[in-house]
Amino acid sequence: MQIKQHPLPHFNERKKPVSALVLHCSAFHEAEAYQSYDDAGVSTHYFIDEDGCLTQMVAEEKRAWHAGVASWREIIEDFNSASVGIELCNMSLGETPYTQAQINTLIPLCQEIIKKYHILPQNVVAHSDIAPMRKMDPGMTFPWQELAQNGIGLWYDxxxxxxxxxxxxxxxxxxxxxxxxxxxxxxxxxxxxxxxxxxxxxxxxxxxxxxxxxxxxxxxxxxxxxxxxxxxxxxxxxxxxxx
Ligand SMILES: [Zn+2]
Incomplete structure (x- = not known):
């Protein structure tokens, strides 16, 4: 997988092991997203642009600042220490579909992260799942069912x-x-x-x-x-x- 490096300075040391994967979206392409994160003093580990191009902004072993105040299952505080964050570009914040190129990049990336940290399928989450009063990303067109069919997160019958x-x-x-x-x-x-x-x-x-x-x-x-x-x-x- 080809990964472009565009490092952000907004990170610190993890205080607990990784046990969750958080999926986000931003209404920016990579360069503007980088600038907006930098201005806001936040970050993400990975960013996937509309064309499927993958950029790393924080090293996975570091604590990126993407989740904010959040809670999910046993993770009730310091979600950033416990998670890897992936942002995808979606100009409507997920109300219109993601591109196939993005999903083609996202699936193997998620599979690798899940395998590396033994992340439970229950802990592959939307930003809106862990902070529903503050966040709505990655939005209603995010292909959760397709991801679940590829071993990423859970769907239902x-x-x-x-x-x-x-x-x-x-x-x-x-x-x-x-x-x-x-x-x-x-x-x-x-x-x-x-x-x-x-x-x-x-x-x-x-x-x-x-x-x-x-x-x-x-x-x-x-x-x-x-x-x-x-x-x-x-x-x-x-x-x-x-x-
Ligand atoms: Zn988010």
Whole structure:
């Protein structure tokens, strides 16, 4: 795999071993993305441009600054120490599809990282999964199912919904890994869940600024309802608990 080096100075030493892979997107091509990360004092290990070109910005063994305040399963603090971050260029923040060239670069890169650090399939996550109240990337067109078919992360079979006896939305979201300790967190997690596992039911926002400023619809309790949502949630939670 050909990797371009464009090092950012925003990193430090890891305080724990790598146990998660976080997928992101930015509405920039590589050069502008580099500049915007540098200006903001943040970073990522890898960046994949629309043409599939792969750039490394921080060495994998170092702690890049991509996740921010985040929580998933057993990782409840210092997500940056515990994860590798990959950013992909998507000018609509994932509301229009990624290019095949990007996916062709992404799949072997993820496979290599997962193998190297023995990352559990449950811990291959969207930025929006681990920080649903703040983030919406990599967006609803991100090809999670295709990735799962290539051994990256998990998908689900809706037929398994009945095997999960739990019916409480908050508990099911927690079985998957989301932080859902109060109603607002649960609504944000349900929205992140829908965008990852039921994107065909989610309304396209179509405005990058709006997506950044309002990563989830605040107070929208209807996001916790619906038979298809509940069945999908139960099936996903089953697949996360069985893996
Ligand atoms: Zn992100």
């Amino acid at each position: 809706v037929k398994n919904a009945d095997k999960n006896k739990e019916n409480d939305v908050g508990t099911l979201l927690k079985q998957i890994g989301y932080k859902a300790d109060d109603e607002e967190e649960t609504i944000a997690a349900a929205y992140a869940f829908r965008r990852r596992f039921l994107p065909e039911e989610v309304q396209i926002v179509g405005n990058v600024r709006e997506l950044i400023e309002h990563p989830y619809p605040q107070g929208k309790e209807s996001l916790l309802q619906g038979e298809k949502f509940l069945q999908t949630l139960k099936a996903v939670a089953y697949s996360f608990e069985q893996a």
